[in-house]
Amino acid sequence: MTAVVYWMRRNVVGLALVAAQWPLGAALGAWLNPYYLQIVVYIGINIILAVSLNLINGVAGQFSLGHAGFMAIGAYVSAAVTVLVWPNAPSAAGLPVALLAGGLAAATAGLLIGIPTLRLRGDYLAIATLGFGEIIRVIILNTESVGGARGLFGIPALASFASVYACVLLCVGLLWRLVHSAYGKAFLAIREDEVAAAAMGIDTTRFKIMAFTIGAFWAGVAGGLFAHFIGYIHTNSFSFLKSIEIVVMVVLGGMGSISGAVLAAVALTILPELLRFGAEYRMIIYSMLLIVMMLTRPSGLLGGAEITEWRFWKSKTARSASAA
């Protein structure tokens, strides 16, 4: 009985927040124009992508460049569910089933790709995951049953602000708990020193594959949300450039920082929109701003720490301590 009460107390706020996304979404829908609402939804999808890649790249220290590939699997599998397998599904049932299918398919791909590639380190792992991401894209491009080079049309618009941000809260909340639990410290330990982590009884291979699989799952969910929000998907949306965009979010936020990844995802989704006044110079200004940001804060916006532990004075003393 006490266990049930404890669990309710511990999770009631989070679950209430998740539920609150529906009235919030309705209010925003009435208030914001569709263009702004669309950007807000893209922000949510990018948060899921950045936070999930942060688990692989930032926390566990395994540099993956294939996140867009997992997003593609999630997008296509979930779209296949609602277009081919279960058309006219009601939103309340169709979307969770589709997202779960997309997420699990991406996680399975992550598991299968992770087992051979996670033997590699650093640059080699980055290149191998890049290759796998492209292979996934090319396979989809040549699969006629999901539209091939034409893309997949007519995906029901089941996702909305509410479902996207419910997923954002679940993803961020669950990964936050995982990374900050005694169990999840193993991911960080592997990033810090793999030999020492193994000597402390940590099954390093298992944890690396776990990070990869969980990260891929959420990338798949993000892909599924994306597909069911815009209603049309094409492999061009999941190219190598998308993977790079997500990596930039993780690096800019500060490797390993969940709140940093969230902040960077928000900033880097809004920034190109704010720069629309620049017309054809937009991406040049965007790139230059990125360079300036990395020069002024080379360890990322939050420097790998979480926003909850960030104080100006604290970061100052930490800096002087490491300099000494």
Add this chain to the structure above:
Amino acid sequence: MALLEVENCSLSFGGLKAVSQVSLALDPGQLVGLIGPNGAGKTTVFNLITGVYAPNSGDIRVAGRSVAGLAPFRINRCGIARTFQGIRLFPNMSAFDNVLVGYNHRGDQGLLGSVAGTLGAKTAHDRVERECLRLLDMVGLAAQRDALAKSLPYGSQRRLEIARALATHPKLLLLDEPAAGTNPQEKVELMEKIRWLRDDLGLGILIIEHDMKLIMEVCERITVLDHGETIAVGRPAEIQKNPKVIEAYLGEIVPAVG
């Protein structure tokens, strides 16, 4: 039954024989020293015992069970923990988290328990947290629990490494040059600590150390390696007088010419 038995272990890297036919035995509660000149193969023996390398031949048994060739994390779970010659803490993690990592597979949490927010996980976490603090306190680092490992002074980092090793609940502790870079005062404290680990926790301890005073004072038995081979085994007093050991350290005594 012996806690640790290393039996005729050999390891070559290409043509280089790093360790050949080395044997060691250690009982629970015993303190054994492993010494030898630089490059004698002492750390390689540690790496063999902890599974970083698998021996080319020979066997390693922990409480009678062969562990040769097992992955390092499995060997740790058999009850062997170590510290490293060049400190290998998790530099960007707090002192507390460094110790916490040692409880990873013992926290009774698992993947689901760590995210579900259940009472069981909370209870397990609280217990682990208390034990980590006790270990930090034992090595005198309770006040620095939130400091990043890399920001600690050298001597504290060495002690934190011992606390982290103890967090995995070992029966056998391998200390690779625990006194390197520590000042005389810290060395005295370290000796007391090592004796305490043996007497109160009943650990078997194998030490690599260049500080002869420390080795001679705390160890009951010493094995001397040179060029990957065992050249002497015995009590400290015997080792000190052994001509082969003196030769290994100081070179052969050549009669003066002319």
